[in-house]
Amino acid sequence: MRKIEKNNITSLSIQVGEDETSRRFVWYNDIDTAGVRLQYALKSDYDADGGFTDENSKVVSGRSKIPYKNTEFVSCKAEIYDLTLGETYIYRVGDRYSYDDSTYTFNTYDNLDKKQSFGIVSDIHMNRKNYETETPESVQNQVNRWQNVMAKMQEVSPELGFIVSTGDNISIHNMYSLTDEETAKIAEKEHETLFAPALSKSIPFASTMGNHEITWAWDNIKFDWGHSNVMGYHYNLPNDDGESGMVLDKSMANFYFISGDVLVIGIHDMAGKTAGAFQNLTTEKNKAYIQKACEANPNARWKILVTHIPPYAFYASDDETKHMRDVFDDYCDEFNIDVVFTGHSHLFARSKHIKGNAVTNDIVTSVKNDKGYQTAEVTDPTGTVYYNVPSALDHAFAGADSDYKTWLNAWGSTTGEANKTADFGEGVKYDSPMFINVDTDSTGTTPKMVIKTMRSDNLEAIDTYTIYKNDK
Numbered sequence: 001m002r003k004i005e006k007n008n009i010t011s012l013s014i015q016v017g018e019d020e021t022s023r024r025f026v027w028y029n030d031i032d033t034a035g036v037r038l039q040y041a042l043k044s045d046y047d048a049d050g051g052f053t054d055e056n057s058k059v060v061s062g063r064s065k066i067p068y069k070n071t072e073f074v075s076c077k078a079e080i081y082d083l084t085l086g087e088t089y090i091y092r093v094g095d096r097y098s099y100d101d102s103t104y105t106f107n108t109y110d111n112l113d114k115k116q117s118f119g120i121v122s123d124i125h126m127n128r129k130n131y132e133t134e135t136p137e138s139v140q141n142q143v144n145r146w147q148n149v150m151a152k153m154q155e156v157s158p159e160l161g162f163i164v165s166t167g168d169n170i171s172i173h174n175m176y177s178l179t180d181e182e183t184a185k186i187a188e189k190e191h192e193t194l195f196a197p198a199l200s201k202s203i204p205f206a207s208t209m210g211n212h213e214i215t216w217a218w219d220n221i222k223f224d225w226g227h228s229n230v231m232g233y234h235y236n237l238p239n240d241d242g243e244s245g246m247v248l249d250k251s252m253a254n255f256y257f258i259s260g261d262v263l264v265i266g267i268h269d270m271a272g273k274t275a276g277a278f279q280n281l282t283t284e285k286n287k288a289y290i291q292k293a294c295e296a297n298p299n300a301r302w303k304i305l306v307t308h309i310p311p312y313a314f315y316a317s318d319d320e321t322k323h324m325r326d327v328f329d330d331y332c333d334e335f336n337i338d339v340v341f342t343g344h345s346h347l348f349a350r351s352k353h354i355k356g357n358a359v360t361n362d363i364v365t366s367v368k369n370d371k372g373y374q375t376a377e378v379t380d381p382t383g384t385v386y387y388n389v390p391s392a393l394d395h396a397f398a399g400a401d402s403d404y405k406t407w408l409n410a411w412g413s414t415t416g417e418a419n420k421t422a423d424f425g426e427g428v429k430y431d432s433p434m435f436i437n438v439d440t441d442s443t444g445t446t447p448k449m450v451i452k453t454m455r456s457d458n459l460e461a462i463d464t465y466t467i468y469k470n471d472k
């Protein structure tokens with residue numbers, strides 16, 4: 001017997017599918033609801049018919065699971081396939097008995113191997129740790145700021161296909177010595193804020209795990225950095241190695257998808273934090289995972305790897321990054337990865353091209369304008385370029401130079417091995433939420449990828465990097 005009469009949907013997020021013909025969804029509903037359904041239709045049919053009908057729409061059933069230590073909500077997941085490209089769809093979600101009143105739209109894009117746009121963000125750090133003293137306004141402010149960053153990304157690229165985060169989308173951490181229940185409560189609130197923006201229902205999202213996502217390690221596995229449960233209830237990512245993507249595999253939280261001629265691989269890198277057998281196991285599994293992704297997509301012109309901790313970082317805390325460098329060199333050389341996007345430092349840096357743990361002879365031409373903003377390009381590079389993606393919200397460290405220096409010092413030497421290898425020069429902190437927009441274009445003589453690192457406040461590109469590439 002149904003206990004409640006209405007759906008109570010929160011944290012609804014549209015996420016990337018295996019390719020452009022599919023989308024994946026995840027949301028929370030009241031724990032007393034039964035069943036999981038998603039209804040969708042072409043927007044043009046919906047408008048012509050004055051709403052959803054049996055004829056114009058399809059309904060898919062999903063699955064649900066009650067998150068550990070949660071007494072209020074149930075996590076619901078569903079996927080849709082065989083979408084027509086170049087269309088606008090409308091959808092709604094609900095339980096076995098009814099749908100929520102709200103409807104949302106999303107687009108599919110055609111000819112993505114010719115041209116496409118997508119975004120990269122990092123370290124959003126929704127923060128609800130002080131939920132007992134916070135005001136509704138302060139929570140809404142976080143929602144608005146994240147919504148605003150996504151809106152700016154869309155302003156730069158009206159046909160923005162998806163957004164991938166390198167992780168640290170939330171801030172709670174079980175190192176705060178809270179009880180499991182309290183930690184879970186805050187993690188849930190932070191995810192609710194993360195997925196509250198309207199654009200979270202329209203622009204497909206994906207994320208790797210930052211160190212702030214992975215610490216929800218229940219069942220006597222606390223501080224084993226390879227585990228995550230709570231994140232598994234808020235993500236529904238393609239080609240996840242976990243059990244139906246619901247509870248993540250104990251050493252993996254990886255995903256990959258193909259968008260036109262771009263293969264995006266998300267790798268759980270937290271092996272960099274631990275030593276010994278577990279680290280080796282993860283490294284081996286990650287390598288096999290990347291190989292599987294590449295072999296499944298032999299026609300990908302561009303291969304992008306997204307992970308949280310930077311193997312090459314200007315701040316070069318060597319104990320944290322040394323292992324990552326060894327591993328990533330291997331991955332990137334063997335599988336011809338073009339670009340690695342990382343986060344964690346909250347600062348911006350772009351490396352030279354690297355192969356075999358050394359800077360290549362690839363010639364990068366570059367000019368700076370009077371603001372110090374850089375425009376650079378390279379043709380047919382032989383190595384991989386590494387990005388430290390700056391923070392998309394930066395609640396904790398916005399603004400003052402003193403904050404920047406404190407942050408920098410906290411991350412160790414700027415002259416360590418990693419910096420020397422990658423020849424980053426200085427990492428840069430900007431007093432604005434930041435994002436990266438990527439455009440690919442294969443319509444000209446030489447296919448290119450243009451990577452723009454942008455301030456969200458004034459939409460100035462602080463770094464524009466074009467990679468021309470003749471061969472796949």
Ligand SMILES: [Fe+2]
Pocket residue numbers: 123125168210344345346
């Ligand atoms: Fe972070």
Ligand SMILES: [Fe+2]
Pocket residue numbers: 168210211212308343344345
């Ligand atoms: Fe981090």
